[in-house]
Each structure stands twice: as structure tokens, then as C-alpha cells.
Amino acid sequence: MKKALLVLSLVLFALTLSGQREPELPPPPTTRILFVFDASKSMYGRWQSGTKIEVARRLMTKMLDSLAQLENRPFQLALRVYGHQKPSPPQDCNDTKLEVGFGPRNIGKIKKTLKTIKPRGTTPIARSLLRSSTDFPKCDNCRNIIVLITDGIEACDEDPCAASRLLQKRGIALKPFVIGIGHDLEFKNTFECVGQYFDASDEKTFRKVLDIVVSQALDNTTAQVNLLDLEKRPSETDVAMTFYDRVSGRAMYNYVHTMNYAGVPDTLILDPLMSYRLVVHTIPPVTLDSVHLVAGRHNHIGLPAARGQLEIKQPGVRGVSDVKCIIRKEGEGQTLHVQDMNSSQKYLVGKYEVEILTLPRYRQVVEVGQVTTTTLKIPPPGKASFSSPSAGYGGLFEEQGDELVWVTDLNPELSRFSYDLQPGNYRIIFRSKSAQNTLYSINKSFSVHSGENVIVKLK
Numbered sequence: 001m002k003k004a005l006l007v008l009s010l011v012l013f014a015l016t017l018s019g020q021r022e023p024e025l026p027p028p029p030t031t032r033i034l035f036v037f038d039a040s041k042s043m044y045g046r047w048q049s050g051t052k053i054e055v056a057r058r059l060m061t062k063m064l065d066s067l068a069q070l071e072n073r074p075f076q077l078a079l080r081v082y083g084h085q086k087p088s089p090p091q092d093c094n095d096t097k098l099e100v101g102f103g104p105r106n107i108g109k110i111k112k113t114l115k116t117i118k119p120r121g122t123t124p125i126a127r128s129l130l131r132s133s134t135d136f137p138k139c140d141n142c143r144n145i146i147v148l149i150t151d152g153i154e155a156c157d158e159d160p161c162a163a164s165r166l167l168q169k170r171g172i173a174l175k176p177f178v179i180g181i182g183h184d185l186e187f188k189n190t191f192e193c194v195g196q197y198f199d200a201s202d203e204k205t206f207r208k209v210l211d212i213v214v215s216q217a218l219d220n221t222t223a224q225v226n227l228l229d230l231e232k233r234p235s236e237t238d239v240a241m242t243f244y245d246r247v248s249g250r251a252m253y254n255y256v257h258t259m260n261y262a263g264v265p266d267t268l269i270l271d272p273l274m275s276y277r278l279v280v281h282t283i284p285p286v287t288l289d290s291v292h293l294v295a296g297r298h299n300h301i302g303l304p305a306a307r308g309q310l311e312i313k314q315p316g317v318r319g320v321s322d323v324k325c326i327i328r329k330e331g332e333g334q335t336l337h338v339q340d341m342n343s344s345q346k347y348l349v350g351k352y353e354v355e356i357l358t359l360p361r362y363r364q365v366v367e368v369g370q371v372t373t374t375t376l377k378i379p380p381p382g383k384a385s386f387s388s389p390s391a392g393y394g395g396l397f398e399e400q401g402d403e404l405v406w407v408t409d410l411n412p413e414l415s416r417f418s419y420d421l422q423p424g425n426y427r428i429i430f431r432s433k434s435a436q437n438t439l440y441s442i443n444k445s446f447s448v449h450s451g452e453n454v455i456v457k458l459k
Contacts, residue, residue, distance in 0.1 A: 010045035018315045031075040032072055032102055033217055034127035034135055034173075034430045035110075037126050038150035038181075040083030043119040045151070048203040051152050055203055057114050060149075063210045068107045069126075072389060075218060078102045078135055079110045082128045083121040091324065093156035095121045096128040098135050125150065126158035128196075133172045144178035144218045146195070153190050159245035168247040174273040175247070177213045181206065196273075216295040223293060224265040225257060227280065227305035230370050236305045239346075243270065244277040246290065252276070267298070281307055283337050283347050284329065309373040309454055310366065312346040312354065316380035316451060326355040330365055344373070359421050360398050360407045378422070382448040385418040386428065388458035399445065430458045 037060075043053040067077070082096035099117075100110045129146070135145045154160050168174045176195030180187050184252035198213065199203045200206035227236035236257075241252040250272065256339070258266040269277075278288040284304050293299045312325050323341040328334060330351040339345050341356070347368045354376060356362040368374050393412050396419065397404040404427060411417060412433065429443045446456050 016094055020135050022176050031218055032142050033145045034132055036080045036146055036148045039081050039117045039119045039121045040121055041119045042152050047138050049350050050312055053119050061111050062322045064107050076102045081117055081122050084117050086121045088121040091122045093124040093127055096124055096131055116359055123152045125154045125281035126160040126163040129163040144173040146173050147213055148176055149179045151181040164194045170246045171250055179209050220269045221295050222267050223299035223301055224267055224269050226265055226302040228302055229306040240281040242279045246275045246277050306349045306369050307346045307369045308349055308368040309346055311373055311375045312366050314375045314380055321411055324357045328353045359419055380450045381420040381422055382450055383453040384421050384448055386456050388415045390432045390434055391415045392430050392432040397427045399425040399427055404406055423448055423450050
């Protein structure tokens with residue numbers, strides 16, 4: 001009987017564990033690569049083992065054959081060509097066309113199209129980049145990449161750099177890859193503002209560059225965010241963080257920082273083709289304005305984020321009260337947080353000004369230390385109750401020596417009212433609505449003690 005009960009218990013335990021499944025990870029994005037191919041008449045120029053167009057066709061075809069083997073990878077390809085429809089002269093800067101659109105299993109169609117292209121015209125690079133904005137169909141889980149393959153610079157007196165920036169800022173495509181065929185340093189300087197430039201000075205380099213570009217476009221890059229304490233150890237965790245695209249300003253990734261089972265910051269998979277602004281949502285937030293990832297490597301991203309706990313308590317008051325506590329960095333006017341009374345909150349280590357919205361307001365500077373809890377206790381309030389034959393005007397003041405410090409105005413519609421006040425000495429100045437003479441003003445001093453009720457009659 002005992003053995004049967006043990007077996008039943010183990011079965012029930014296993015069923016319980018099976019119900020606690022890890023949440024499903026979102027599907028990886030589809031990578032869409034648009035090749036923008038130069039077919040201007042200069043591509044008939046001699047280069048290594050043949051003409052530039054012959055070499056480019058051959059090596060592109062080999063690269064496409066390799067991609068065709070990656071059936072399990074979520075990617076799509078498309079081909080835009082410029083300079084192949086109209087002869088030059090005369091120059092036609094609209095000579096750019098999407099020859100093969102995005103779609104599944106279209107590599108054969110792209111290879112066939114490349115074979116039929118004949119270089120004829122000019123080099124409208126900027127206009128080709130701008131027209132490519134319509135080449136990417138709407139997709140909620142896609143990353144769009146442009147690979148520009150060219151042997152010449154812009155020939156239509158337009159700005160490829162501005163066109164590239166516009167595509168990136170609008171979130172249409174990531175920073176393009178630019179492969180320059182057989183050109184000099186000036187050619188490189190011209191295109192570095194357009195995208196990540198690769199100089200293919202010979203056939204062998206061109207083949208390697210194609211492999212590098214496709215690998216960077218398709219392969220994942222990992223990173224970990226190290227939230228460093230005062231000893232530079234990555235010990236901070238459990239805080240939200242956001243990676244923004246530095247060009248478009250869009251929030252690309254939102255995560256809660258996690259320590260994995262080995263006790264180190266968890267591994268993230270990030271797009272290496274973007275530069276990021278990282279915001280860790282501590283109080284106050286920590287920002288890293290420029291994060292550049294090295295593709296194909298595990299990247300470490302470090303930020304100082306040592307934190308401690310601030311607890312604000314009012315003894316005698318149970319649970320979270322309605323009293324709010326304003327938290328500011330010492331010497332700064334900006335409100336960082338509004339914390340509830342009888343609660344705890346983590347802040348970056350440092351000094352803070354705490355303003356508690358009691359009557360009167362309670363102000364104190366506190367210092368938050370690393371991995372410690374700083375407790376601020378304020379005395380519980382007392383109650384002051386007021387009664388008058390009629391409603392009237394006036395105010396309540398705290399007596400600080402000979403000085404009267406305003407606490408609150410009285411409600412002119414009430415003849416009976418009360419306030420929860422911090423312990424101290426007070427004065428009320430009051431005049432009934434019916435009194436038409438200043439000399440009928442009433443002022444009375446009284447004291448408030450924690451947990452006690454004082455009654456003040458305004459007669």
C-alpha cells in the first residue's frame with residue numbers, strides 16, 4: 001500500500017512539473033536580402049579572368065547555390081538591377097528595376113535573370129536605393145538587408161548617403177552592405193557613409209566578401225549585458241532594459257535582465273547589423289549611447305548599475321498608505337520616482353532627496369548603499385479636529401520658532417474638518433464668512449502628538 005502511494009505521489013509530481021512548461025520563444029525573424037546589382041556599361045570592363053559582369057555573375061551564382069542548401073533557415077532573396085534597360089548616352093537616371101521580388105524558392109529565377117542581364121546604361125545608385133523602399137512587402141517579423149554590388153560611383157548627381165540614411169531612419173532596411181568591385185581608396189571613402197563597405201579588388205576577394213556578407217546577414221550574434229556593481233562584478237539583475245536602433249530611434253528589443261542557471265548574465269541574440277542605444281531602466285536609468293556588436297562573436301556589454309534598497313516606513317500605519325514620497329537625486333529638481341509609504345524600492349547607489357507628502361511635508365536626504373537597505377522612518381501622525389459655528393477662510397501653519405510656515409489653506413465650505421498632521425506645534429488663523437471685520441480673525445496655537453487627537457474650537 002505504501003509503495004503504491006509513493007508511486008502515485010511521484011506520478012502526480014511529474015504531472016505538476018509537466019504543466020509548468022517554459023514559455024514558447026517567439027519565432028526568429030525572416031531575413032530578406034535584396035541584391036542591388038550594377039549593370040551599367042562599365043561592367044563590361046576587363047577584370048581578372050573576364051569582364052566584371054561575367055565574374056560577378058559566376059561568383060553570385062556560386063553564392064546562390066550555397067544558399068539553396070540552407071533550406072531550414074528563414075530567409076528570402078530578391079534582385080534589383082540598374083543600368084540595364086536604356087543605353088547611355090543619353091543618360092536615364094530612372095533605369096532601375098526590381099527584376100525578381102521576394103518569395104520562397106526563387107533562387108533559380110534570380111540565377112536565370114542574372115544570365116540575361118546586359119550592361120548598357122548609367123549608375124543611378126541613390127535612386128535605386130530609394131526605389132528599393134517599395135521592394136520589401138509589409139512584414140511584422142522580418143529584417144530587411146540591402147547588398148549593393150557596384151563598380152562605379154553615383155552618376156546622376158544624387159546622394160546615395162542621404163538615401164541610405166532615409167531607409168534606415170524610416171526602419172525600412174538596415175545599414176546596407178556595399179561591395180565595390182576593383183576600385184581604389186577614393187571609391188571606399190565615397191561609400192562608407194552608404195553602408196558597411198567591402199573592397200573586392202580581385203576575384204578571390206570578391207568571393208570571400210560575398211561569403212562574409214551573407215554570413216553576417218544570416219548568422220546570429222550573441223551578447224550579454226553585464227550590470228556592474230562598485231567592484232566591477234556583473235552582479236546586478238532583474239531589471240528591464242531596452243535596445244533602441246540609434247538611427248531610427250525605434251525600440252528593437254525589450255528584455256528583463258536575467259541571470260542564467262550558471263549564475264552569469266543570460267545570453268541574448270541580437271542583430272549585429274545595427275548600432276544600439278541601450279537603456280537599463282534602473283532608477284535613475286543607466287544609458288549606453290553607442291553599442292556596436294562584432295558579428296559572429298559573443299559580445300560583452302558593460303554598464304555601472306550598483307543598486308541598493310530604500311525603505312520608507314511610518315510606524316503604527318499598517319500596509320501601503322496613501323501618503324506618497326517624492327524621490328529626487330540630491331541637488332537636482334527632476335522627480336525620479338514617487339514611492340508609496342511603507343514600501344521598498346531599489347535605486348542606484350548615491351544620495352537622494354526624499355520629500356514625503358504628509359502635512360506638513362517631510363524632507364530628508366538619504367544615502368543608498370550597495371546591496372543594503374536604507375530605512376527612513378518618520379513618526380506616525382496625530383489628528384487635529386476643528387469646529388466652528390460657520391464655515392470660513394484661513395490657513396493652517398507650523399510654528400518654527402517665531403516663523404509661521406504655511407501648511408494648507410482651509411476649505412471655505414466646511415465648518416467641521418480635520419487633518420492628519422505630523423507631530424509639532426501649529427497655529428490656525430481663521431475668519432468666519434459672516435464676519436465682515438478683520439478684527440474678528442481667530443488664531444489659536446496647538447500641539448500635535450503621534451497617535452493622539454487634539455480638538456480645536458474656533459470661537
